[in-house]
Amino acid sequence: MTKTAYTNVNLYDGEQEAVKANSYMVVDDGTGKITAMGTGQAPAADQTVDLANKYVMPGLINCHTHTVNDPSAADGDPTANVVETTVRSVKNLHTFLQSGVTYIRELGSNYDIDITLSRLIAEGKITKVPEILPSGRAYSMTGGHGDTPNFGHAVDSPDEMRKAVRQGLKLGAKNIKVMATGGVMTKNDFMNDPQLSVAEMHAAVEEAHHKGLTVAAHAEGNPGIMNAIKAGVDSIEHGFYVNDEEIDLMLEQGTYLTPTVVADWAFPTYAEGKVPEWEIKKAADALDDLRKNITHAKDRGVKIALGTDAGTPFNDFSMTPVELQLLVEQGFTNYEALRTSVNSAKLLQIDDEYGTLAEGKYADFLVLDENPLADVHAVAQADKAVYKKGQRAY
Ligand SMILES: [Zn+2]
The missing domain is CATH 2.30.40.10 (Urease, subunit C, domain 1)
Known part of the structure; x- marks a missing residue:
């Protein structure tokens, strides 16, 4: 050699x-x-x-991505067929590596294609791309955030969750993504809507943890953030309205927070003239609050991971370095911002070989x-x- x-x-x-x-x-x-x-x-x-x-x-480790999405489409274009989605994902993976991201965790992938892509990358059949920790399709309640074509498992009881998660793990998922609340940019569901129950999410946590794997919860508002923490998830994704009571429990349990500030920042920054004014205002109003909340969580010692939710509207695959800039702008030191990538490696349980x-x-x-x-x-x-x-x- x-x-x-x-x-x-x-x-x-x-x-x-x-x-x-x-x-x-x-x-x-x-x-x-x-x-x-x-x-x-x-x-x-x-x-x-x-x-x-x-x-x-x-190299940077981005623990929250959707390479299956088209960020120029308001809904990410979930009805693209499996070939179109795969071609798009590979193209986005190239952009990611070029931007400096050497490992990603795909947090919800149409058609479970991230599971196959991660294997092909490991076999050397796709090169000049980051490695992938795949989650497969996400888990949501019927009508909830993520109950979209080709993307979500709709589950409506702890038993349904348990069975769906077992199927996902059998297929090769290395992390489970659950939807604990609605979202900021989706119609008819809102950040403060609690969605999956504590019991449903806990069933997912049990199954993943039995295999030494992790669960990530999409949770933007309250009380969904608290529900997810109580269920025992490993990371709160977004966590925009995280409060002190939740921070106490996160510190006790070692729960990570992935702020994805760039996702909420890109929308008012780049959507001007392309979407209704009220929608931009909604995102811009939320942005000031969430940045204060996240910096507060960091100051209190919560482990902050690096993730961008790349693939959401106007949030493309070159913008991971922008997340670092936004964190510094809102009160992180340069070192604290850079260290979020190392926390991502720990969250992904790959820090013995990656991250530093x-x-x-x-x-x-x-x-x-x-x-x-x-x-x-x-x-x-x-x-x-x-x-x-x-x-x-x-
Ligand atoms: Zn996401």
Whole structure:
């Protein structure tokens, strides 16, 4: 196996709040893993890549995506057939990697195609894309958020949930996505509508946890956020109206929060003139509140994960770096914003091999002109180099 040494690196390894000048990283080109790291003279290798004092950081891990969706369609275009949806998803995966995202968790995938795509990627049959932790189709109540064609399992009792989740896990889902509330941009269901019951979601949690897997709950308002936490889910997705009582319980149980601020930000920012004015106002009004609530949760110690809900209206697959900027704008430090990606790796239970750069971990990394710890805008660089398992993809 050949080895490549990357030298003259300004390294942010994802762990320490520091950039180490004059660093090197040696990668086994066969396994794609890092075999040595340090500062000063790099050990002998078969080839050397001089990174000319650019900044290297870990690839981003986005734990909330819908690559099956078309973000230019108000409803994501759920009636596209399975071939159209698959072609779209692969195209979106390429965009994701180019934007700096090296691993995603697909949180609801029409036709369960993410399960097959993740296998094809693992087999090397699709390249220059992030790896996928698949959830398959989502689980909602009849008429609830996610009860849309080709997307949701409609379940209306704990037993129905249990059976549907067992089917999803049998098919190969590695996470379960449940809908605990309505949504901000959907007709006839609202952020504060509680949807699945505590008992229904708890059945999903039991089945997933029995297999060592996780459950993520779409939960925007109250009391649905509390219902999901009480059911024992591993992450609250959105959590826009999270309150102190809920934060207390999240801290006790170790529940993650994935804010997806960019989803609610993109809508009023890019929808002007394309959708009714009242709809834009609704999203813009919610935005100020939710950003305060999320920063408050962070300040109280809730583990914040990086996710964007990419695929929702105007929220495309290049915008993960924008989520980092929005978090900094609302009170996160650059380091806290960058660390949300590491929390995503932990939430996905892949942090032994992904999320930070260290010996034994995969060489998934970005090469930037500027220092991301000094200014997180550096991550958005359009022509950054992106390496996946030691191979330069972009
Ligand atoms: Zn979503």
